[in-house]
Amino acid sequence: MRAPYGTWKSPISAESITRSANSIYEIIVDPSTSIVYHVEGRPSEAGRSVLVESRTGRDVAGQGWNVRTGVHEYGGAPATVQSGIAYFSHIKDNRVYEVDARQSGATPEAVTPENPAHRFAQICIHPAKTNILVSVFEDHTIDQPSSVVNSLCLINTNTKSVSTLVSGSDFYAFPLFSPDGDRLVWQQWSNPHMPWESSQILIADVSLTDSTSDPALKLSNITTVAGDANSNISVGWMSWASNETLLFLSDESGFVNPWKYDVSSKKSSAIFPEPVREDFANVMWSLGMFPYAVVDPQGRHGIFTAWRDGRNILYLVDLESGTRKQLDSPYVTVESMRTVSKEKNQVVFVGGKVDASPAVVQCTVTLGKSSPQVTFETLNLPGEPPFAKELVSVPKGMTLKVPPDGEPLHIVFYAPHNPQYEGSSVDAEKPPCVLNVHGGPTGMAFQDLQSRIQYFTSRGWSWLDVNYGGSFGYGRAYRDRLNGQWGPLDTEDCITAASILASDQYNLIDPSRTVIRGSSSGGLTVLTSLSLSSNLNAFTAATSLYGVVDLVALMKETHKFEAHYMQVPGTPEEKEKILKARSPVNFADRIKKPLLVRFPAFLQGDIDRVVPKEQAQAMYDNIINAGGTAEFKLYSGEGHGFRQEAHQRDALERELDFYERCLGLKEQGKL
Template identity: 30%
Template sequence: MGEDMMKTPYGTWPSPIDAALAAAHDGRPDWVGIVGEETWWTEPRPGEGGRRALIRRRADGHEESLLPPPWNVRSRVIEYGGRPWTAVAREGTPLVVFAHFADQRLYRYEPGGTPRPLTPLSPVGGGLRWAEPHIDLARGEVWCVLEEFTGEEPGDVRRVLAAVPLDGSAAEDRGAVRELTDGRHRFVTGPRLSPDGRRAAWLAWDHPRMPWEGTEVLVAQVGEDGALRDVRTVAGGPDEAVAQVDWSTDGRLLYTSDRGGWWNLYRDGTPLCPREEEFGGPLWQLGLRWFAPLDNGLIAVVHGKGSTRLGILDPETGEIVDAAGPWTEFAASLDTHGSRIVAVGASPRTAYEVVELDAATGRARALGARHRDPVDPAYYPEPQIRVFTGPDGREVHAQVYPPHHPGHAAPDGELPPYVIWAHGGPTSRVPLVLDLEIAYFTSRGIGVAEVNYGGSTGYGRAYRERLREQWGVVDVEDCAAVARALAEEGTADPARLAIRGGSAGGWTTAASLATTDVYACGTIIYPILDLTAWASGGTHDFESRYLEYLIGSFTEVPTRYTERSPVTHAERLTTPFLLLQGLDDVICPPAQCEELLARVQGQKVPHAYLTFEGEGHGFRRADTMIRALEAELSLYAQVFKLDVPDVPRLELHT
C-alpha cells in the first residue's frame, strides 16, 4: 500500500464516477453491418430519450447519425426485438430500411431525403411489427419477419415470413404484404437466402419451448415467383437447440446446434470444430449472429467457454485463429464482406466498441464507437474470474469486483460491503466487461460479485439445464453460496451483504430476501414476483410458457407456482428493499410490484418504490438511470451506515 493512500471507511471513498457518468455510458453498439465500403451499427443515446441511433462510418473514418431525433431504430418483435435495419449500396447512395420504435412501421430512407413508411399501422393489439429485414432489389421487396397481433390479448399473435414491397404500396394496404409462410409455427427467424438465391433457411419453434430448448431448421425452395415451396425440416427438434442458420459461400447449410451438449458449428450435419465451447447462445432477439461466412470459404466465429473470442475458422481443418487485441468478450453481432469482419468487442478495461478484423492480414482494430476513458482508468475495478462451490459440490461461476480506488484504502481490519448481482434471463450470462455502474460502487468502496448461477449460458447445456424446474432454488442457492464464500474467506463483511437484479434477476433478488438470511438489504428491479399471475396472461407471448421449463407444468404442479413466488412469502421480507419499475413494462408489469407492496403493508419493513413513466423493460433514459442508481446507493448507505453526502437521500417507508 502506498504511503499516500488515505485510510477511509469502505463505501465512503470519493469517486469521479457519478450516476450521470454511468448513465451516459450505459448500453453498447449493436446490429453491425457492412454497407458497401462503410460500417454501420446502432448505438444507444440515453440523453436523447433512450433512442437507438443508426450510425454510419464512412470510408474516410467520419461517423454520423443517419437520422435525427426522434427517429429510433429499434424493433419490438417478441418484445426483446430483433435486427431493426438493413441497407444496400446503390451507386454510392445507400438505400436503408429500418423499423421505427414509436409506431413499429418499416421505413425506407435514402440519405438526404425523408423516411417513407413501407408498412401500415394496425389498430389491433400490439399492431404490426417487423424484424430482420433483407432487401431484395431484383424483386423490389424487403424479406423479413412479421409479427401480427390479431386481438387485444398478449397471446393473440401470429408470426410469419413476409415480403414487403419497396415501392410503398403496402404503407396503407396490409393486403399488399406478401406472406411467405403459413403461420404453422409460433416463432420464426428471418430467412437466409443461399448464394444462388434458390433456397431459403430459417429457424422455427413452438410453445411451450423456448429457443434454447429446441428449434427446427427449415429449408425451402424459392420459386421464380418468389414463393417458398417444399418446406422441410433438416435439423433440430424438441431437444436440440439450433441458435443460428446460414449458408456457406459454396451453398452448403451451416448452423449451430447443441446436440452434443455444447453449441457447436455444423455444415450439412457434420461438426466443423467439435469442442466443449459455445459457438452460439440464447436467442433472446431475432437476428443474433455468432458466425458469418467469408468469401474465401473461411468462417468468422464468436466462441468460447464463459467469455467469448472472435476467431476465423477453417472448416476443412477445424482450426481457429483468434483475433489479437485487448478484447476478451464479443457480442453476437457479426457481418462480413470480402476479407473484412466487423464485430462488437469489449474487455474489463474497455466498453463495447465496433471492431474490424482483416482476415487477409490478421490485423484487428477498434473501428467505431471507440472506447474513450471518461475518467482516469485507475478508478476502474480489477475483476477476478472465480469458480465457487455450491450445494452438492457443484461449480458456480462468478466475477468478483473488489473495492478499488487509487487514493483510498480502508482502515486496517475493516471488511468491505458487497453486493451480489443476479443477471436477468435467467437463461443468459453476464459478460466480463467494463461497466461504469459497477465502477460506480467499487470506486466508492463497495464490492460487486456477478454470479453466473446454474442455468446460465456459456458453460454447456448441462449447466444451463440445472435450472430446469429449479428456478427460485438453484439461482438463489448459487448466489447465496458466492456471498457466504466471500464472507467466510474474509473478502466481504458478512453483516453488510446485499443483492440486486433486474427482471429474472429481480425475481432471484426477491426470492433470496424472502428465503435466506444472507443479505441485509436488496434492490429489486422490474421483477417477476407472482408466478401464477405471470403464467395466466400476465406477460407477453414469447415468455408466456417459459415457466413450464423453469418451474414445471402449471396443471401438474400448481402449488409450486405459489410456493416459489416471493409475493406468497411477503411476511418473510424483513430486510430493507428498493423496488424500481417502469410503468410501460409489458414483460414484467407494475402490477407485480404493487401486489408485493400491498402484502408488506403494516410489517414495518423499510422500503421504497420508484416508478418511471415512459420506461419499459430495461431503463434507457439518462434521468431514469441516474435516479435509480443514486437511490440504490442511498439504500446501501443507510443500511450499511455509510457516510455518502453527495447522493440524494432515499426516503424509506415502513
C-alpha cells in the same frame, strides 16, 4: 490515504455515467458497398435508437426516428442496408421505412401499410429483386399473449403490401436468402420451448413471380435442415458460406458448436471432428446478435466467437477440415459479428474490453500461414468512460467448488479499487459487497467495462456477479440445472457464492454487509432470498429492478415469447400450486429488512409487457401491510429497463443512497 470501505470519495458520478451512456446494440454491413453501420441507443434523446454510419458517425435518419422493433418485446435486428438503401422498423408506429443511407437528411418513406398492431424484425432483401423483402412478422391485432400471431411475411416495396409467406409455428427467426437468391432458410420453434431449448431450421426453393403482382415470391420443396420439433436440440444462427453450403450452430453435443448443411446432398454434419466443450453463441434473447462470419471468397474460413471462463475468445476455423486456431484478442465480449469484405478477409463486431467502452471493431485476418495474423481497427469514436483507466477494478472470473460434491459455480468478482486509497482505515475490515443477479434467467454476467460496477468499486465496495446454474456459456447441462427450479436453485447459488467468498478460504467480503440486487428474473432471485430461502438473513438490503414477484400471474400475463418459459412439471393444478409456493408476493410477511423496489412502465404507456408493473405494486403493498419497510419508485414512460438518461441517473443514485443508509455508511464516512 485510508478510509472505511464503502466511504471512499469517487470522481465517478451517476451524472457522468449516464451522460456518456450511449450503447451499441448491433452491426449492419451493406454487402454491396462494405459500409458498416450500427444501431446506437441514446439515453439523452429520450432513449431512442439511431442507425449510424460507423466510420463517419453520421446519423442515417434524423431526429424523431426511433430505429427499434418490439418483436418478442426484446426486439433486435430492426434494420438492414443494401446498395445504399436502408430499411428499418420505426417503433413509434411499427411500420417499415425505406431511406437512402448515402444522403444526410434524407426523408424515410413507409413501405408497409399503417397498422400499429404489426411488428417487423430481421428484414432480409432478395439479392436480385431488391423490392422483395422477407421479414419476421408479429401481429398484435388481438393483443393477448395466446392470440399474438408470428410468421414470416413478404414485403413488396413497389406495392407497399405485406403478405404471409410462412406460418404455422409459434415463432420465426433468421430468414436468409442464399447469395443467388434461389433459396430461403429460416429458424422456427413452438411453445412451450424457447429457441435455445428446441428449434428447427428449414430451407425452401424460391421462385419469383411478376414483381408488380402479389405475392411476388413463392416457396416450394420445403425441407428440414436440422432440428426436430419433438427433440431437445437447439439449432440456429444460419449463414451462407456459398450457394451450396449453409452454416449453422447446434447444441446436439451438449455445447453450441458449428455445423454445415450441403444443399446438394441434403445432409448436415458437425464441422469439428470432435465436439468442443465451449459454447459458440449466446442464448437468443435478442434477434440482432450474431456470433461468427465467413472471411474468405471461397467460403472456407470463418471467424467464430466462443465462451471460455465467462469471456469471449476468437477462433479462425477451417470450415472444410474442421481445424481451429485461437486468435489473439483483447476483447472479452464479441457481439454482432458480420462480414465486411471476403476479399480482404475482414469482419466487424461490437467489441468490449475490461477497461474501455464497447466499440465497432473491424478485424482483418491473414490467411495461409501456420499462425494467422490478426489486426483490429476501431471504426467509430466510442464514448470514452467518464473516468480514467486507473480507476477500473478488473473483473476476475472464478469457478467455486460447492460442497459437498464440489459442483462448479461460476462467478465474476470485482475488488474495491481507487488509486487514491490504499485500503481501509479500520483494522481487519472486509469491504461491503453488492451481489448482482443477472436477468434471463438464462443470461450471463459479462466482463466488459460496466460503469455501474465501477461506480461502486471506486467507493470501496466489492461487487459479485453470480453466473448461477442456468446461466449460458458453460454448456447445456449447466444451463439445464435451472429447469423446473427457477427461484430455489438460483437463489441458493447466490447465497452459496456469498458464503464462500466470505469464508476463511477467500475472506473477500463482509457477510454482514452484503446486499443483493437483480433485474427482471433477477428480481425474483432477490425477493426469494428474502422470503423463501434457506437463509433469510443472508443479505442486509436488497434492490429489485422490474423484478418478478408472482409466478402464477406472470405465466398468465407476460408476453407470448416467455408465456411458457421456466414452467414446472405436473397437471395445471399441480403447476399452479408449485408456482404459488415459489412466489415471494405470497410471503411478504417474512421480509423484515428494507427493500427498495423499482419497477418501470412500458415505453408506449404505463405498461411493462414483460413483467407488468402490477407485480411490483402488489409486492410493495404486501410488505407495507405486513409491517415491513419498502421504498417504491415508478418511472413513467419506461418499459422493461431504463432507457432515459434522467431515469438511469436517478435509479443509480437512489440505489447507492439506499445501501448507504441501510449500512450506516454515511455516518461512518463523517467520522
